[in-house]
Amino acid sequence: MRALVSAVYLFLYAPIALVVLFSFNAGRNASEFTGFSTQWYGKALSNGFLTDALINSLIIAFTSATLAAVFGTMAALGMERLSPRARAVFDGLFAAAIVVPGVVIGIATLVALVEVFAFINPVLASLWPGERPPKIGLGYGSIIAAHGLFSMALVTMIVKARISSLGRDIVEASGDLYATPLTTFRQIVLPQILPSILAGFLLAFTFSFDDFIVAFFVAGSKTTLPMYVFASIRRGVTPEINAIATLVLVASLVMIVVARVLMRERKAKTAATE
Amino acid sequence: MPLAPATKRNLVTSALVAPAAAWLFVFLVLPFIAILVFAFGERAPEGGYQAAFTFAQFANLGSRAAAFRNTMMIAPVGAFLCLIVAYPVAYFLAVKASPKYRLVLVSLVVVPFWTSLLVRTYAWMYILGSRGLPNLLDMVGISDVRMLNTPGAVLLGIVYGYLPLMIMPIYVSLEKLDLRLLEASADLGAKPLSTFFGITLPLSLPGVMTGTALVTILLLGEYLIPQLLGGGKVFFIGNALVDLFLQSRNWPFGSAIAVTLVAVVVLVLLVAMRIAWRFAGTRQVDLV
Numbered sequence: 001m002r003a004l005v006s007a008v009y010l011f012l013y014a015p016i017a018l019v020v021l022f023s024f025n026a027g028r029n030a031s032e033f034t035g036f037s038t039q040w041y042g043k044a045l046s047n048g049f050l051t052d053a054l055i056n057s058l059i060i061a062f063t064s065a066t067l068a069a070v071f072g073t074m075a076a077l078g079m080e081r082l083s084p085r086a087r088a089v090f091d092g093l094f095a096a097a098i099v100v101p102g103v104v105i106g107i108a109t110l111v112a113l114v115e116v117f118a119f120i121n122p123v124l125a126s127l128w129p130g131e132r133p134p135k136i137g138l139g140y141g142s143i144i145a146a147h148g149l150f151s152m153a154l155v156t157m158i159v160k161a162r163i164s165s166l167g168r169d170i171v172e173a174s175g176d177l178y179a180t181p182l183t184t185f186r187q188i189v190l191p192q193i194l195p196s197i198l199a200g201f202l203l204a205f206t207f208s209f210d211d212f213i214v215a216f217f218v219a220g221s222k223t224t225l226p227m228y229v230f231a232s233i234r235r236g237v238t239p240e241i242n243a244i245a246t247l248v249l250v251a252s253l254v255m256i257v258v259a260r261v262l263m264r265e266r267k268a269k270t271a272a273t274e
Numbered sequence: 275m276p277l278a279p280a281t282k283r284n285l286v287t288s289a290l291v292a293p294a295a296a297w298l299f300v301f302l303v304l305p306f307i308a309i310l311v312f313a314f315g316e317r318a319p320e321g322g323y324q325a326a327f328t329f330a331q332f333a334n335l336g337s338r339a340a341a342f343r344n345t346m347m348i349a350p351v352g353a354f355l356c357l358i359v360a361y362p363v364a365y366f367l368a369v370k371a372s373p374k375y376r377l378v379l380v381s382l383v384v385v386p387f388w389t390s391l392l393v394r395t396y397a398w399m400y401i402l403g404s405r406g407l408p409n410l411l412d413m414v415g416i417s418d419v420r421m422l423n424t425p426g427a428v429l430l431g432i433v434y435g436y437l438p439l440m441i442m443p444i445y446v447s448l449e450k451l452d453l454r455l456l457e458a459s460a461d462l463g464a465k466p467l468s469t470f471f472g473i474t475l476p477l478s479l480p481g482v483m484t485g486t487a488l489v490t491i492l493l494l495g496e497y498l499i500p501q502l503l504g505g506g507k508v509f510f511i512g513n514a515l516v517d518l519f520l521q522s523r524n525w526p527f528g529s530a531i532a533v534t535l536v537a538v539v540v541l542v543l544l545v546a547m548r549i550a551w552r553f554a555g556t557r558q559v560d561l562v
Contacts, residue, residue, distance in 0.1 A: 005366045008359060012386055012437065015397035022400075029405070071293040078290025081283070090291070093298045099539065100302075101495020103512040104532045107519055108305030111312055111323075111529065149301045152294055203388065210390040213497050213512070217519065226392050233396055233502065237403060245393040256388040260381055 016249060023242035040243035050244065053228035057209055060140060060224060064147035065204035071148075072155025072204075073197050076163055077189075079156070097153040106217030109146045113138060113218065138220025146214045151204030155197070158263075162196035195262040202259035206252045306536075312529035321523030331530035338531060341514035344500075346538075348425065348508070349493035352432035353440075353486050359433055360440035360485065365474070367441075368448035369456075380445065387438035395502045398431050402503070423505030431499040436492065440485040447481025448474070480550060487546035491539050511535050 026035035044050055079087050097105075117136055125133040166189070174184040212226040219227060225248065232241050277285070313331055318324040335342070363383070371379055386394065401407055402421040411419050421427055451474065459469040497512035506513075511531060518528035 001362065001366055001370065005363050008363050008437070009382065011434070012383070015401055015434070016386070016389075016394065019393070019397045019400060071297065074290045075294035078287050081287040082291065090295075090298075093302060097298065097302055099491060099543065100536060101492070101512065101539065103495050103497050103515050104309075104536055105305070107515060107528060107532050108309045109301060110519070111525060112305035112308035115308060145297075145301050149297060152297055156294065206388050210392065212392050216516070226390065229392055229396070233399065237400055237405070241396070242400075245390075245396055248390050248393050252389040253385065256385050257381075260384065264377070
């Protein structure tokens with residue numbers, strides 16, 4: 001049993017380790033490690049297309065995760081106060097946002113936005129006082145919107161789970177002691193749900209940073225990092241891709257580990273108070 | 275005039291859920307209505323969409339039968355293989371692992387799921403590609419082995435990519451298992467195997483169901499794994515969709531396929547929930 005489980009862990013980590021190892025390979029050969037070198041990292045980071053894609057990805061991930069954290073938390077707090085029927089509608093829509101395949105979300109968003117733009121742009125042009133009216137199209141906004149959908153569902157799910165395990169008595173006690181609802185929220189509720197919000201933010205950031213398929217459809221002329229990696233892979237496997245892949249791995253690893261620690265602390269605290 | 279408390283409460287509630295509601299409507303409901311409308315339309319001569327009301331796109335689904343067939347066969351098989359590999363790991367983590375290391379071991383399973391699927395799939399492209407394993411085999415005299423761009427490679431990528439998602443729900447259901455039941459079973463003379471099939475497995479079925487349903491549903495919409503490891507030879511519905519939208523620009527037909535894919539996903543979900551309910555039902559009856 002132990003041997004079998006060890007084999008599965010090896011299976012999970014060996015391929016990743018191999019990519020990391022060969023990103024430090026001095027030679028170009030994929031099957032022979034000829035010496036240690038960081039030259040591929042240098043090559044990767046001096047590649048303008050790559051750094052542009054990286055910056056795009058960071059902007060999109062940060063913005064969509066922030067919107068998701070704020071609106072998702074608000075939704076989780078608000079849903080508590082809704083009628084059961086309205087709550088069921090929200091639950092269903094959030095579940096759909098998670099379950100509907102990314103490829104369908106990407107296509108549907110593309111189709112809808114193209115139609116909306118085709119309607120808005122002429123209107124905008126006729127209303128615009130100047131010579132060259134602005135034209136809205138696909139780009140940062142559409143990727144952020146599409147990523148925000150999944151991320152909001154994710155944050156709402158995580159924060160809602162936390163709220164449902166929150167002690168009601170302490171909130172009531174705060175009210176009995178004449179705290180305003182806002183004070184109760186700031187001093188009692190927020191500190192308790194903050195780790196979950198942060199964890200949700202980090203998971204949302206990681207999702208957006210790693211997503212390929214949704215961005216692939218709605219990116220317009222922008223390129224995100226996974227789109228760049230995908231395009232490079234299709235041109236052929238090179239040590240430079242190993243270096244980029246390692247950087248992507250490390251970035252998401254840091255995020256997910258911090259997110260898990262935050263969610264653990266919350267669990268430990270709950271266990272302690274119980 | 276101050277607002278009545280009930281009105282104020284409703285206002286606050288509306289303000290809290292309004293942004294998410296708007297988001298869900300504009301970026302989920304509206305897009306879905308759009309592809310539904312497109313699916314009944316016609317392809318404009320220059321690509322894109324032309325208004326119409328026809329079932330022609332749905333009637334034409336047969337021309338992409340291969341993509342549907344591949345997806346419907348490989349996704350469940352992949353989920354099943356995942357389950358076979360995942361169960362022993364989940365069992366070990368929940369029952370056998372020492373509590374001291376359990377947290378770390380569980381984290382080590384979860385973490386890969388949140389790292390880039392693209393990079394993890396690329397790792398296998400690297401290993402299975404001509405300069406990877408086949409090259410090593412060539413050195414020991416076994417030549418001309420092709421691993422990449424085969425159904426086997428796609429299945430391997432699936433098990434690799436979705437294993438964490440299968441392990442977690444099974445682990446959670448096994449973690450709740452009362453170990454005293456296993457002891458009691460052993461004390462009453464049951465062999466380990468009959469304890470497993472009589473107690474452990476039935477009690478972990480909700481986790482098995484959740485994991486299998488989750489993995490199957492996500493696999494139905496998979497694009498990256500068949501694209502990178504199947505190399506256009508083993509393609510899924512997702513690959514057909516990308517092709518239709520970005521290459522041949524046949525949006526109405528693509529929309530019809532997308533709508534069908536969502537219908538299949540919903541169907542699988544309903545069947546899974548149905549079965550899960552039945553299990554929940556019998557368990558309650560047993561308790562009474």
